[in-house]
Amino acid sequence: MKSLFITASGTEVGKTFVTSLLIRQLRAKGYGVCALKPLVTGFTNKTADDSDTRHLLDALGQAMSAENIESVSPWRFAAPLAPNMAAVREQRSIDLAELVAFCNAARGGAENYLLIEGVGGVLVPLSARHTVRDWIMELNMPALLVTGSYLGSISHTLSALEALQTKGVPVAGMVVSESPASSVPLAETVETLACFSSGISVQGLLRDADIGNAPDLTYLLNEAF
Numbered sequence: 001m002k003s004l005f006i007t008a009s010g011t012e013v014g015k016t017f018v019t020s021l022l023i024r025q026l027r028a029k030g031y032g033v034c035a036l037k038p039l040v041t042g043f044t045n046k047t048a049d050d051s052d053t054r055h056l057l058d059a060l061g062q063a064m065s066a067e068n069i070e071s072v073s074p075w076r077f078a079a080p081l082a083p084n085m086a087a088v089r090e091q092r093s094i095d096l097a098e099l100v101a102f103c104n105a106a107r108g109g110a111e112n113y114l115l116i117e118g119v120g121g122v123l124v125p126l127s128a129r130h131t132v133r134d135w136i137m138e139l140n141m142p143a144l145l146v147t148g149s150y151l152g153s154i155s156h157t158l159s160a161l162e163a164l165q166t167k168g169v170p171v172a173g174m175v176v177s178e179s180p181a182s183s184v185p186l187a188e189t190v191e192t193l194a195c196f197s198s199g200i201s202v203q204g205l206l207r208d209a210d211i212g213n214a215p216d217l218t219y220l221l222n223e224a225f
Contacts, residue, residue, distance in 0.1 A: 001034075001107055002225050003114040004172060005141045007132060009160040010121040013148040014177025014205070016052040019117045023059035024211045025218050032111035035060055038102055039094065039119045039126070040073045042080030052117065074102065084125040096130045100138045113221065116141070122160040133163060142170040144220060148179035149189040149204075158196055173201035173220040180207060 006022075008015045019035060026033045035056050043051050053073040054064055062068045069076075075094060077086035087094050106114055116139070118124075123131045136143055143164055147157040157174065164171055174193060178186045190204040203215060 001109060001111060001114050002221065003107060003116065003139070003141045004221060005116045005118060005136050005139060005143045007118040007136060007143050007145060007160075007164075008121050009145065009147040009153065009156040011124075013146055013153075013179070014175070015117055015146045016055050017177055018144070018146050018175050018205065018217070019115055020055050020059040021205075021209070021211065021214055022115060022217050022221075023056065025214075025216060026113055026221075027059075027061070028211065029218065031113055033060065033113050033115065034106055034109050034111040035072070035115045035117070036103065036106060037073045037117045037119075038099060039075040039083055041077045041083055041086040041119065043073070043076040044078050056117065075099065082124050083119055084127050087127075094126045094130075096126060096134060096138065099126070099135060103139055121156075122163050133167060133169070136164070136169055137167055142172045142225070144172050145174045147174060147176055147193075149176055149182045149184050149186045150179040151182070151184050153179070153184075154189060154192055154196075157193055161197060161200075171200055173203060175203050175205055175217065175220070177205045178207040 006015055006019045023033050023035050037052050037056055040052055053069055057064055057068055079086040079089045083094055103116055118132045122133050125131055147153050176190050186204045190202050194202040
């Protein structure tokens with residue numbers, strides 16, 4: 001099974017949008033896909049129907065059942081905060097070793113691909129000692145970096161890229177998911193990031209893209225392995 005970790009330059013830039021699109025495109029090509037969003041914040045009974053977990057289950061063709069929710073997102077917190085802060089609100093903690101073990105267990109499945117969607121950005125804290133970057137490093141997976149096209153995203157993206165590369169995390173590519181009402185042209189953001197990303201593929205993605213009109217992102221998986 002080939003595995004890829006989808007991370008981002010920050011929150012609300014399109015990780016779930018990109019992950020869901022990759023799932024649908026791989027399934028359309030006949031590949032088996034396992035997708036996980038192990039850790040999710042802002043998840044309650046009221047928000048469940050529009051949660052990241054729901055979008056991934058829809059892309060997988062699975063029902064929004066209690067069993068399926070638990071299998072995709074076992075660490076769920078109600079507060080829409082960084083994971084370490086959301087966990088403290090519930091007098092809970094996030095054990096990195098347990099999180100990594102859960103993800104590694106999925107690698108033994110029969111599917112062709114395992115996609116793991118992270119939470120927030122590359123350096124979002126999971127606990128007082130660990131960040132999302134530590135999670136990726138422990139899994140020893142290549143990462144796909146998702147970002148937006150808002151004003152300021154170039155600096156945020158290059159900072160996130162450097163944070164990954166300085167720790168030796170292989171970066172399969174970057175996807176620039178068009179930010180709503182952005183004053184910055186998507187194509188110019190893609191072009192500028194490509195100039196500073198050391199030959200890493202940078203793919204633009206329109207906000208209203210779906211499987212019918214979106215670029216095929218599966219080529220990025222080929223560059224990851």
